[in-house]
């Protein structure tokens with residue numbers, strides 16, 4: 299059993315410490331972990347004698363994955379852009395031709411809440427089947443008042459209707475919507491809409507915990523991003539940022555300056571960004587699924603970030619444009635082979651450090667007394683086989699708050 303227990307977020311060599319207990323066991327009470335130890339220790343507890351027993355048959359148990367960056371609610375895939383990408387068109391070229399995020403915006407605006415919800419529910423089932431127990435999810439394919447609120451309200455409904463924990467992020471500043479483009483001051487007027495017509499409702503109805511901005515070439519500048527994040531904070535939304543994905547803009551520095559929960563992507567960080575992230579509380583979330591799907595060679599410098607002391611985390615970035623995967627095990631495989639992280643580092647990045655990225659380190663991300671009993675069980679001989687077997691799902695069971703929510707076979 300991998301407990302991932304310990305104090306503080308994992309930096310440097312502590313990313314390699316999985317807190318392994320051989321022949322381990324957990325005692326769960328009311329969805330929370332009441333005891334952790336070896337099977338002998340836990341079974342000796344008086345309460346354990348009367349507890350219902352679930353034998354995992356010597357499989358590998360670990361904290362459920364915390365997927366701290368997804369764009370769960372979208373209307374459809376963008377498979378029509380896939381062949382263009384394969385033929386060599388860049389993400390930005392496709393966007394300029396009317397594809398990209400604005401393509402997904404068109405589709406979402408035309409979709410009913412029911413259709414969006416149905417698709418999201420199906421995806422959440424697959425997340426659970428891959429061992430994920432918490433999913434952060436962003437708006438950002440609506441980009442008008444009604445459609446952004448439609449997505450954020452769906453986040454709330456999804457949280458209530460199925461067992462996975464949903465963390466809602468407002469990403470109204472994903473790109474400037476089509477109707478504001480080509481006019482002077484269009485971006486500024488759209489930001490004004492965010493400030494005056496969206497954030498008050500989101501803040502008052504508590505529709506999101508975080509505010510995110512796509513701060514990059516073709517999206518929002520550092521100055522514009524800062525304005526949106528500051529406005530979000532006034533309504534109680536904590537900042538996080540899409541940073542240094544297409545080009546280096548200084549977005550990671552902005553994230554640190556604003557004490558953002560995380561800055562995500564980071565393919566184009568420079569040396570001083572890496573050094574600064576090494577000393578920062580802002581989590582460096584890497585999304586190798588994007589580079590893989592877009593066929594890019596430049597992954598984020600995971601090794602340099604770990605060596606500098608950054609709190610490195612991993613997420614799927616599940617979305618129709620750059621990373622259509624919801625498999626955290628696949629992300630671990632990519633982290634290992636493409637970014638040279640070890641299996642242990644990748645598992646830490648996808649659990650306890652990801653919990654820090656969502657400011658939920660007190661309740662999830664490790665198997666420790668008092669935390670939620672969020673558990674993923676893998677049908678493998680040892681933990682390294684989780685990323686080693688790429689592209690297949692060996693998740694045997696997923697437990698959320700002590701309740702089995704996915705089982706590969708009848709137990």
Ligand code: NIG
Pocket residue numbers: 369398399402512540543588615617618619620621
């Ligand atoms: O995280 N970079 C911006 N947002 C998404 C892509 C969204 C899309 O292409 O639909 C990302 O990669």
Ligand code: FE
Pocket residue numbers: 367368369540615617
């Ligand atoms: Fe993203």
